Amino acid sequence: MSEPNENPPASSSPASASPATSSPRKPGLHEDWTAAYLGLLILVVSLSLALVSRPEGTKWNMPAAEAKSVEWKSPVKGWLGKPGTWTDNPVDSLRKTSEQGDVTWQWKPLVGAFGSLLVIGALAYAFRADSVPKFLIAFPALFLLATLSYVMAGQSVVKNYNLEYALWALLVGLVIANTVGTPKWLDGAVSGELYIKLGLVLLGAEVLFGRLLALGLPGVCVAWVVTPIVLISTYVFGQKVLKIPSRSLNMVISADMSVCGVSAAIATAAACKAKKEELSLAVGLSLSFTVMMMVVMPRVVQAMGLDPMVGGAWIGGTIDSTGAVTAAGEALGPQGSETAVTVKMIQNILIGVTAFCVAVYWTRFVESGDAANSTVGVSEIWRRFPKFVLGFLAASAVCSAIFAASAFGEVWIGASTDAVTKSLRGWLFCLAFVCIGLDTNFRQLLPYLKSGKPMVLYVCGQSLNILLTLGMSYLMFGVLKDYFALNEYIVAR
Amino acid sequence: MNTLLLASPNRNAFRRWASLFGCVALIATVWLTVLPRIARMPAVADHIQQMEQERIEVDAMFYTELEWDPPSGAAWRWR
Numbered sequence: 001m002s003e004p005n006e007n008p009p010a011s012s013s014p015a016s017a018s019p020a021t022s023s024p025r026k027p028g029l030h031e032d033w034t035a036a037y038l039g040l041l042i043l044v045v046s047l048s049l050a051l052v053s054r055p056e057g058t059k060w061n062m063p064a065a066e067a068k069s070v071e072w073k074s075p076v077k078g079w080l081g082k083p084g085t086w087t088d089n090p091v092d093s094l095r096k097t098s099e100q101g102d103v104t105w106q107w108k109p110l111v112g113a114f115g116s117l118l119v120i121g122a123l124a125y126a127f128r129a130d131s132v133p134k135f136l137i138a139f140p141a142l143f144l145l146a147t148l149s150y151v152m153a154g155q156s157v158v159k160n161y162n163l164e165y166a167l168w169a170l171l172v173g174l175v176i177a178n179t180v181g182t183p184k185w186l187d188g189a190v191s192g193e194l195y196i197k198l199g200l201v202l203l204g205a206e207v208l209f210g211r212l213l214a215l216g217l218p219g220v221c222v223a224w225v226v227t228p229i230v231l232i233s234t235y236v237f238g239q240k241v242l243k244i245p246s247r248s249l250n251m252v253i254s255a256d257m258s259v260c261g262v263s264a265a266i267a268t269a270a271a272c273k274a275k276k277e278e279l280s281l282a283v284g285l286s287l288s289f290t291v292m293m294m295v296v297m298p299r300v301v302q303a304m305g306l307d308p309m310v311g312g313a314w315i316g317g318t319i320d321s322t323g324a325v326t327a328a329g330e331a332l333g334p335q336g337s338e339t340a341v342t343v344k345m346i347q348n349i350l351i352g353v354t355a356f357c358v359a360v361y362w363t364r365f366v367e368s369g370d371a372a373n374s375t376v377g378v379s380e381i382w383r384r385f386p387k388f389v390l391g392f393l394a395a396s397a398v399c400s401a402i403f404a405a406s407a408f409g410e411v412w413i414g415a416s417t418d419a420v421t422k423s424l425r426g427w428l429f430c431l432a433f434v435c436i437g438l439d440t441n442f443r444q445l446l447p448y449l450k451s452g453k454p455m456v457l458y459v460c461g462q463s464l465n466i467l468l469t470l471g472m473s474y475l476m477f478g479v480l481k482d483y484f485a486l487n488e489y490i491v492a493r
Numbered sequence: 494m495n496t497l498l499l500a501s502p503n504r505n506a507f508r509r510w511a512s513l514f515g516c517v518a519l520i521a522t523v524w525l526t527v528l529p530r531i532a533r534m535p536a537v538a539d540h541i542q543q544m545e546q547e548r549i550e551v552d553a554m555f556y557t558e559l560e561w562d563p564p565s566g567a568a569w570r571w572r
Contacts, residue, residue: 085545088529152520153552157528160541160551175520179513206557214564263554294551323553326561330547338564345556345563422557429554 028129031194036391038124039201043395046205046420047402050074050412060408067407074419080116081109081423082430083147087156094151113427114143120424124194134188142189145172146430161291162324165426166262166283166433173437182438192435196270197388199428200355202421203263204395207352208413210404215342218476218484222317223346226468230258231354234461242453247366248274251358252282253454257461260348261286261320266429267351271359271386272366276436277444283433285458286320294324298331306474308336309481313473316343318466339477352396359389 029037053075058067084106086092095105118139125135149172152158153165176182182190212220231254238250252274256265262283269279297319301311311332319325322344329340363384402409448454476484531537544551548560556563 087532088525090524152524155524155528155532156541157532157537160544162551164552164554166554171520175513175516179516180509203555206555211556211563261554321554322556322559323549323551326549326553326559327544327551330543330549341556341559341561342564348556417557422555426554426558 029127030387031128032197032387032391034124034127035194035197035201035388036394038120038127039198039204039388039391040394042120042202042424043205043398043416043421046074046416047412049076050416050419054412058408058411060406062406062408064407064410067411070411072411072415074415076112077415077419079108079112080420080427081106081113082150082426083110083154085154085156085159086151090151090155093154109423110147113423114140116424117143117427117431120198121189124191124198128194130191131188134185138186138189141186142431142434145169145176145434146427148172149430149434160327162294162321162327163287163291164262164321164323165430167287169430169433170280170283170437170440173434174440174442175437177438177440178442186438190435190438192276192432192439193270195428195432195435196266197386197391199425199432200267200270201388201391201395202425202428203267204352204392205399205413205421206417206425207349207392207396207400208403209349209396209400210410211345212349214346215339216484218313218480219343219346221476222313222343222469222472224350226317226465226472227258227347227350230461230465230468231255233464234258234457237460238453238457242457244453244457246275246278248272249278249281249448249454250457251362252278253285253457254461255354255358256282256286256320257289257458258465259350259354260322260344261290263322263348264320264351264354266432267355267392268358271355271389272362273386277440277448280433280436280440281445281448281454285454289458289462290319290321290324293319294321294328298328301332301336307478307481308332309339309477310473312336312339313343313477314466314470316340317347317469317473318462319344322348352393355389356393359386 028034050072053073055070055072058070058072083093084096094107094110095103097103118136121135121139122132125132146169149165149169152168152172153163158168212224234254234257235250238244238254239247244250248269251272252265252269255268256262258264259268265279265282265286268274269282297315298311301308301314304311306314312329312335315328315332315336316325316339319328322341325340325344326337329337332340360381363381363386367384399413403413532541550559553559
């Protein structure tokens with residue numbers, strides 16, 4: 001590769017490169033370690049809170065059937081949440097109306113989220129030796145902008161067509177930055193990279209390898225064989241054929257298209273130190289195509305007369321976003337829907353492996369400048385490696401081990417994720433996208449939009465994904481369906 | 494000349510604030526007027542109603558955000 005505009009080695013990156021995930025060295029703890037330590041600390045607190053409130057009579061070696069019926073709620077359940085859905089009046093997102101017509105305001109989840117994030121952010125800033133008072137002054141305004149983004153994403157049309165909060169958080173930030181400009185005092189809390197890395201470490205707790213075998217070999221083949229093939233082929237196509245100037249943009253688009261949309265884009269962008277505008281572009285592309293595919297694919301499955309399980313596996317393996325897969329799968333009936341969501345879930349788990357492999361590939365080959373002749377030592381690879389990925393993997397390994405050890409562990413992890421990590425992770429990503437918007441000039445996005453290459457890359461990669469996934473789904477869930485006794489299993493659930 | 498120099502930053506500031514209000518007005522119009530109307534179109538209303546009835550979280554970014562009980566690996570029957 002010898003494109004003049006290709007990403008230069010990290011050591012010679014210009015200051016203007018503004019990567020989404022790398023930051024200059026500061027006197028305090030490095031941002032990656034801050035995210036890893038703090039993320040793991042949050043996880044320990046969350047698991048401990050869930051453990052101390054375990055229901056009477058629950059034991060580590062309790063039978064699976066008994067564990068499944070346990071009502072296990074963390075004491076902080078209901079204290080962390082986001083604004084709800086609304087149609088005509090945005091205020092409805094902040095209140096709940098019962099069937100009897102009683103209105104209750106939902107302040108508790110927002111106050112809880114604000115308080116927790118304020119403490120977490122202040123700790124992170126203290127670890128990094130950044131100004132905590134400046135953070136405390138700026139954070140309430142940033143949180144308000146994130147809340148506004150969530151309210152925009154909660155409008156029923158927006159929500160039910162999978163136009164996720166990331167898009168609106170970006171828009172909110174972009175509007176401010178490109179009109180009146182981001183106020184100086186707000187800079188005190190604008191730290192998109194930190195929020196992304198922290199959110200990713202928390203996401204690790206949801207990447208449970210025990211879920212991998214949920215559909216046995218057929219699920220693994222659709223989600224774990226086709227996906228890497230598509231990811232690598234699309235990346236190579238982008239480099240060799242389209243000659244996309246930025247390797248990181250190519251990688252982020254390839255990953256978000258082949259793995260699982262926005263979450264994969266965030267993880268890969270952090271692993272390959274992509275620029276913030278590259279992440280924004282990949283997210284925008286993914287969400288636009290997801291809406292179209294969510295509407296079109298169930299109709300295509302029905303028009304082709306495919307078996308619901310084949311169609312479900314096809315949809316699960318191709319549509320980027322998890323929520324959109326669920327919505328599209330619904331049109332195929334219970335079997336198709338169950339297959340679609342399970343395949344997507346297995347693909348979700350791939351996010352950890354993808355982030356790790358991309359981080360290793362980037363530090364070993366791309367940042368050294370010349371992939372073929374690189375002789376980078378282990379210490380140099382370690383120096384460049386994004387350390388927060390280790391926090392992500394540690395969270396995933398610990399939670400996967402607890403999850404796999406017993407039925408008690410499965411319910412424990414569920415209670416912790418449901419009450420704490422899931423909500424905090426969402427807020428952290430939302431804050432990150434507001435920050436990216438606040439830090440981005442429209443003009444930085446224009447060159448990417450003008451060339452049209454990212455769109456061509458996405459369309460070509462997705463076409464390959466659609467063809468290969470259809471073939472594998474047909475083989476595993478059609479031809480070999482009886483061999484794997486899948487019909488019996490899906491119906492039995 | 495002096496008048497021009499003094500007036501220019503003010504005019505710039507005015508333009509910037511006007512752009513912000515313009516954007517906010519546009520977003521408010523779309524969210525408060527256009528989207529609620531779209532929500533009432535029969536095809537869209539049906540889709541929304543179906544998603545709400547089935548409790549499908551269409552905006553889920555990860556499987557843990559779904560109101561869905563994933564199958565466990567142990568339950569899968571290998572022939």
